Amino acid sequence: MPTIKTRPLTLVQEIPISKTSKFWDGLKEGKVYATKCLKCGKLYFPPVADCSNCRSSEVEWVELSNEAEIETYTHVVVRPGSFQHFKPYTVAIGKLKEGVKVLAWLTGVKLSEVKTGMKVKLIAKVAQDGNPTYEFVPS
């Protein structure tokens, strides 16, 4: 069918991270931080500068333990364009000892050995492409 190709547009946005810079710097230091509201005590992961529960903006940074249990997972085979340079990856949601849950890749284990309920560790890392990130590895 005949079509007209539009003029191309490349979009790259720069997301401000000043309010959570302690988190992103922390990953580079090997730490995974959560935030805790100083007013109502609610614990947040991902970390937030403002409490959606009581609307205070006074939070403290709490280093998470690394003990977690896998609640669910999937192995992503058909990957988006910007992830084509990675091999298929396993995304998991793990519940930390502290009660908060984290969504991250689960690495270092064969897919056939992944089970809901399995015990894993949450670790900080800097990815190959320089992105500070975190992932689950077997305990």
Added chain:
Amino acid sequence: MRKVAVIGVGNTKFGVRNDVNLTELAFEAVKPSLEDAGVDTKDIQFMALGTIGAGAWYEEPLPAVVAAEYCGLTGAGLVRCEAACASGSAAFLTAYSAIASGQMDVTMAFGIEKMREVDTLTAVELIGRGGYYLWEFHNFGLTFPGYYALHATAHMAKYGTTEEDLAKVAVKNHKYGAMNPIAHLQNKITVDDVLSSMVIASPLKLYDCCPITDGASSIILASEEKVRELKIDTPIWVAGIGYSSGTANLSRRLRYSSLEAGVAAGQMAYKTAGVRPDQIDVAEVHDCFTIAEIMAYEDLGFCKPGEGPKLVREGQNEIGGKIPVNVDGGLKAKGHPIGATGCSMIYELTRQLREEAVPRERQVPMKNYIGLAHNVGGTGHYCYVTILKR
């Protein structure tokens, strides 16, 4: 709050529509809806248009404006509604509320999507970002099938649901799609076809996933007074609309075997309409993936949590069963032009309640003349449940 009725509906052929541009596709739905209602463009006071690809998978950033011009609706109030895959329902709630509140008398809820002007890899990328870019896409490359696969894994671990249970949902929807002249996919499939199709995000395979589809659907609404004035012979009344939302971060959800927003929206709709789940004659639910349909049965109270697969195995979700679901092919076979789906659900329910399903073999026998549309945006990020009564 005034009573509001659906008085006219139109729906395009769903599929790969590279024969038309956005505005030409819109015309294909608008024209029949006006004729069905017996009104002219000048009677439409407001059009709420649901779509999400504006400027992304199709080129026009102002779809309501260009569609209105092409269809002769310029001058009416316009707005574009975004609620991810529930944008069509958001448009419907907007058009409905304008009349129910007494502000307007005749409005249009319109849904449209053109997803095939970009290549598949780009489409996967764009749709995959429809969660939380910063915390789920940036470092972890979530895809839409991936989001629902997390739910399939959880449902299977909790209730023993099998891949075969999921496959049967796809088989049923293809059976009805094959009977529906406007469906994108009109091929019948078998459980083996589903189980042997390629893995997209485990455990979901190609045939567990709805296709990438183009299409539009137009719904015209009117007040009770206008229904009388226009002598509409089979108005379909909006009995109730329920709505809710889920957390943006999937990691902040309570559980992954159900969509909380679906449960809340359903309960609100039943309460507003004064109707029970067992009184629904026919339902349209959001089967973007097979697991989503099974969770919908449970979230909407058609069965207890965990018993969705039982409903599937017993065939209670077919015409003649306890609760016929997606007898137009659903998102799986009819197709899922994202912004159009919410309105297309209303289109199908309206035709079912009027007892004018095409062909007649797709007509659900009516007891109470009550239909339900369950439209989810994202992975339970948005949910709208609409109950219609004749």
